Amino acid sequence: MKLRFLAGLSAFVAVAGLSACSSSSGSDGGDAAGGRTRIDVWLMRDSVSAAFQKDFVKGFEAAHPDIDVRVQIQEWDGIGGKITAALASNDAPDVIESGNTQVAQFAQSGGLTDLSGKVDDLGGKDWLKGLAEPGAYEGKQYGIPYYAANRVVIYRKDLFEKAGVDASAIKTRDQWVTATRKLNKGKQQGIYLPGQNWYTYAGFVWDEGGDLAEESGGKWQGSLDTPEAQRAMAFYKKLQALGKGPKDSDEAQPPQAEVMAKGEVAQVISTPGGANVVAQNNPELKDELGFFPIPGKTADTPGAVFTGGSDLVIPTVAKHQDEAYTFVKALTGDAWQKKLAVAMSYVPNRTTLASAVSADPGASAMAVGAAVGHATPNTPGWAAVEAKNPIKDYLTAVLTGGDPAGEAKKASEAITSAMNSGS
Structure with missing residues (x-):
């Protein structure tokens, strides 16, 4: 894709x-x-x-x-x-x-x-x-x-230095959260993460050993209600709360690079090309943008990414x-x-x-993540899932107070229906 x-x-x-x-x-x-x-x-x-x-x-x-x-x-x-x-x-x-x-x-x-x-x-x-x-x-x-x-973390070097955060030392998700909390002060957002950034969520699911859907007996079924996917949702919710990203839209609405260009965002998750867009909108930030791979659960393995x-x-x-x-x-x-x-x-x-x-x-930051990259479920039926994308609706529902288990079950059923009906 x-x-x-x-x-x-x-x-x-x-x-x-x-x-x-x-x-x-x-x-x-x-x-x-x-x-x-x-x-x-x-x-x-x-x-x-x-x-x-x-x-x-x-x-x-x-x-x-x-x-x-x-x-x-x-x-x-x-x-x-x-x-x-x-x-x-x-x-x-x-x-x-x-x-x-x-x-x-x-x-x-x-x-x-x-x-x-x-x-x-x-x-x-x-x-x-x-x-x-x-x-x-x-x-x-x-x-x-x-x-x-694939996606990496694009960060503001100046804001990290001001907060006393060393980007090169961020190797685990726990370290990432700790650093982001230090960056999240006043009007400054530690991270801008739109609520429906489902590819980022998918990476956390893969980190936990789960998947978006699984095949059994020739039939595919959604698997957002598994323990692995639920743990991923809990982490996604924690990270998303460390900024002011909208809970009901994705990274294109509004374009997150344009949001970062306004000067109050310390990090976004994007392909590196997003830095070019930030600099185009705010040339003063051209030399202040850096990159690091999305951190994994442990320091020895980077975070999984959608390739x-x-x-x-x-x-x-x-x-x-x-x-x-x-x-x-x-x-x-x-x-x-x-x-x-x-x-x-x-x-x-x-x-x-x-x-x-x-x-x-x-x-080079992309290449680190690409080594442990994943694709969406390998079946022609996945196209029908992306057409309706119940994963986005699921993320918004949980981020706005919905029951994680109940919403995950509904989303999994919607994925199953789409994959097997092709509609």
Whole structure:
């Protein structure tokens, strides 16, 4: 799933340039001049910069002179239906970038090439779990991890120093709460955490050993009423109370980076790109923003995070299977993964490449969390849950005084109904 807050990274993405780099307006699967095989590739808006795309295509074609790459930039809005239609046609592109949690939906239709036999060749043993697992469906690997991004804590260095708080010493959730209480004075909010920030809550559930839903006997059921999820809710409520975040909206309403830019918020939980938005709204804070991984229950394990990002898939009906695989292998291989991570402040697709972003404070903080990242339940039915999102309603209900156990039971039943009915 694309993390919408990655839009904060677009400060250095030239949208017009992306469109200009798009080399084709159609996907006819034809051959290029001189006997070269042309492959059509769909990449998503703002996933890579125009400069990176140009460099990669140039480098790839130099290394594979028999292949001509035509990239078409797609919009995130409505992409699910567009990919579904392409997979059902006889005119699909050769490679498609898909949100990682969308892969199961497309694989269920039988429209994706099974790449299970290529996992070892692609370095799959080191893939990030949060990208690799949703790229698989019913024991087969269809999606190849492309890039990842996840949430970290963005904090005000000046406010931490004034309060005598050392961010580098915050390794556990208890230490985090203690520090946040010291920062929560007067008009200053120790943390701005909107009540419906359900991805953050999900991380606490995973920290406790639980999940948002569980499968048993081929049926999925919501699991917010388990002891693990209840402990996560108790911690979420404690943390949320250390600020003045709204209890009935998420991080986009109002945009939390804009709230932080007003100067009275010490911390937010966001992808690092959120810092760019804060600085755009308040340039005086540009050099005052730092990052650290969301703390875990114990100092030896960082907090679990939702891993957003993309996988690359090859449609079953793609006309150039071998060339498509060659493209996927190159873009997800060591050399270009390192360049992509540096260019876009992304987390590379493999844990062994984390050092590529060591000089980028935000991306390196992401990489720590990504190593223990998770995805939402890997089933096509999860899309129906997110459409209605009873988790948000559950969080608001508890934060406004509702009975945690009773509200969790209702939310779990709503999740179960949505997952199994697809509506």
